[in-house]
Amino acid sequence: MVRAKIISTGGYLPAKRVTNDDLSKIVDTSDEWIYERTGIRARHMAEGQETTSYMATQAAKQAIERAGLTPNDIDLIIVGTATPDSSFPGVSTQVQGALGMTRGAGFDLQAACSGFVYGLKLADTLIRSGSEKTILVIGAERFTHMVDWTDRSTCVLFGDGAGAVILQASEGDSGILDTAIYSDGSKNDLLYASGGIATTKTVGTVVMHGREVFKHATRAMAQIVDDLLSRNNLARTDVTWLVPHQANKRIIDATAKMLELPADKVVLTVQEHANTSAASIPLALNFAAEKGTFKAGDLLLFEAFGAGFTWGGALVRW
Ligand SMILES: CC(C)(COP(=O)(O)OP(=O)(O)OC[C@H]1O[C@@H](n2cnc3c(N)ncnc32)[C@H](O)[C@@H]1OP(=O)(O)O)[C@@H](O)C(=O)NCCC(=O)NCCS
Incomplete structure (x- = not known):
């Protein structure tokens, strides 16, 4: 039986780390309030050129290297994101370009915070059907650009980053x-x-x-x-x-x-x-x-x- 197996993972977090105490200097909040209600102590915040596509590319590169593949071994890139660099082209094709991939396809998927799981569903179905063999699924967001930094009820909740998995057709029980x-x-x-x-x-x-x-x-x-x-x-x-x-x-x-x-x-x-x-x-x-x-x-x-x-x-x- 063919299954979609996760053969590698990758991730990227911006270096800039912002604590709850840092936020308490911007809005009327406290580490205690945020931690008690949400469990959050800190978040990473993208700066300058750390766009969604940049973070997605870094996560993808790590996953590809760990899988022992080259970008052209990938048949499809699916990116779950609500914060693309621009309305079009999609982050997926920006990643494809940045990876130097000269084949395959890519598209973005908008299901907000569920985007990665929706992407997995799609990738799993395509792999099981025999349509594709190797799919890169990425979740990438620059959410700190989407929050109102004067609204303490939302701005304290979000952070930036990207994660990636490579799914490959595999016979066996795992996947x-x-x-x-x-x-x-x-x-x-x-x-x-x-x-x-x-x-x-x-x-x-x-x-x-x-x-x-x-x-x-x-x-x-x-x-x-x-x-x-x-x-x-x-x-x-x-x-x-x-x-x-x-x-x-x-x-x-x-x-x-x-x-x-x-x-x-x-x-x-x-x-x-x-x-x-x-x-x-x-x-x-x-x-x-x-x-x-x-x-x-x-x-x-x-x-x-x-x-x-x-x-x-x-x-x-x-
Ligand atoms: C956002 C969340 C932490 C707020 O906690 P809550 O207990 O529901 O708090 P409320 O929104 O009812 O606000 C309670 C009080 O805290 C205040 N408050 C809101 N944000 C605050 C902050 N960052 N710091 C201090 N006080 C804050 C409110 O103004 C309110 O004050 P008031 O009673 O004087 O009006 C909580 O509702 C939650 O986690 N929701 C789910 C969020 C989530 O999972 N979202 C992602 C889905 S993808």
Whole structure:
């Protein structure tokens, strides 16, 4: 049976690290408030030429090198992002150009914070169908350019970065077992950007009804767990590692509790990365994979939630 196997990961975080105390000099907030409510202590912030495509390219280069491939071994690049360098061309083709790739294809995918999981779903389906053999899936964001730096309820929550995985067709038991994606367009108004090319001609800034988002996100996580496990005849206790979207430690804790997973079986990067939107899961995955956290045969559960609302997950046998 052909599966899409994660053969390597890569990541990029800007060098500039901004702590909660740093933010308390800009807006009326405190380390205590931010940490208690979200688990965030710091975030990385892109500077100058560290655009979304630049960060995505760095993460891609690392993943390609670790896989022992060359850029022209890749058939397709999918980039999940809500903060592209420009409206067009897509970040994916900018990465393709920067990598010197002369074949294959690339496109961007907009599913807000769920962009990476949506990309995985697509890549998995294309690989299983035999259409493509090797796919680079990237989540990359420069979200600190999307926040209103006078709005303390949102600006403290986000960070920048990029994460990448290479998926390759492989025979065997390891790889993506299943993916699930969902959306609910009736909740557009609870988390959105206040602008857009077709409306204000500007990109706008993040507007979020935090409490409502929190409530829906927690419910969505439960749905992902239930759907993915039940349709694969797996028990909650079969999950070895939770690799969640890193938006809020309280949401992550609630999901871990549901899975009866101890804290040391949850990949947690929110304290250092904050919410990097579509980059958050691949960055967390890369962080853990670099440390040799996962063993062959481990069952990983990814799950994400974002504007739309969009949400989704993936079950991966390492
Ligand atoms: C954003 C979030 C941390 C806010 O926490 P909350 O407990 O819901 O807080 P509220 O928004 O109700 O605000 C409570 C108070 O804190 C204040 N506050 C908001 N941001 C603050 C900050 N950075 N520092 C200090 N006080 C702040 C509010 O003004 C409010 O004060 P008031 O009671 O005097 O009006 C929380 O709602 C959350 O995590 N939501 C989910 C976010 C998420 O996951 N988003 C990403 C999805 S992809």
